[in-house]
Amino acid sequence: MATIKITATDNAGTFDCYLVEPKSKPAGVVVVIQEIFGVNRSLRETCDAIADLGFFALAPDLFWRQEPNVDISDKTKAEWDKAFALMNGFDQATGIEDLKATVEVARTLPGSNGRVATMGFCLGGRLAFMMAEQSNADANISYYGVGLDGLLGDLGRVSRPLVVHIADQDEFFPAEGRAKVVAATRDHPQVRTYVYPNANHAFARVGGVHWDGRSAVIANGRTAEALAAALG
Numbered sequence: 001m002a003t004i005k006i007t008a009t010d011n012a013g014t015f016d017c018y019l020v021e022p023k024s025k026p027a028g029v030v031v032v033i034q035e036i037f038g039v040n041r042s043l044r045e046t047c048d049a050i051a052d053l054g055f056f057a058l059a060p061d062l063f064w065r066q067e068p069n070v071d072i073s074d075k076t077k078a079e080w081d082k083a084f085a086l087m088n089g090f091d092q093a094t095g096i097e098d099l100k101a102t103v104e105v106a107r108t109l110p111g112s113n114g115r116v117a118t119m120g121f122c123l124g125g126r127l128a129f130m131m132a133e134q135s136n137a138d139a140n141i142s143y144y145g146v147g148l149d150g151l152l153g154d155l156g157r158v159s160r161p162l163v164v165h166i167a168d169q170d171e172f173f174p175a176e177g178r179a180k181v182v183a184a185t186r187d188h189p190q191v192r193t194y195v196y197p198n199a200n201h202a203f204a205r206v207g208g209v210h211w212d213g214r215s216a217v218i219a220n221g222r223t224a225e226a227l228a229a230a231l232g
């Protein structure tokens with residue numbers, strides 16, 4: 001485990017990235033995109049699991065322009081209030097540029113095989129969907145992304161594998177919007193969308209209040225297959 005610094009392309013400064021390396025190299029890299037709670041303990045444990053699969057895990061601090069190195073949980077109202085305030089103050093377009101910069105650094109990490117995927121959760125799930133439409137990442141994985149129905153106009157720009165995990169009880173993504181995503185992606189050659197019955201938002205958050213072991217294991221298995229195919 002280590003922290004590396006990446007220079008923002010808008011010359012606003014540098015931001016930290018949490019890095020976990022696999023045992024064997026060369027290997028592909030997964031850029032892990034945070035939820036609204038920052039690069040917290042749960043996300044770091046997810047990075048550890050990705051490294052155990054044989055990939056680098058690289059998690060950029062996307063809230064750095066507001067507050068560097070946010071690390072909060074989903075356990076108290078005060079933490080939720082802070083998380084929503086950070087999300088509301090977050091510029092997604094700038095975040096995408098930071099993620100693109102992270103992808104380029106990931107391709108040249110010592111021991112990297114040059115292949116990079118993104119994998120995001122919640123806010124990060126939305127950003128991973130956006131990266132599928134706007135970046136050259138080799139694959140993108142979206143876990144319970146919010147407001148994805150508002151991104152369908154650019155679905156034709158997706159040219160590399162995109163896996164979308166949707167909770168069918170997601171309290172932050174209304175059923176009508178979820179149905180639009182399922183319908184729009186059904187025949188797309190690069191997109192695989194999966195809906196998890198009786199699962200709530202954040203069903204795969206390690207140690208989270210909505211953890212659902214069955215849905216998480218199935219989704220994570222599908223993710224592992226997609227990453228192995230895209231990254232080697």
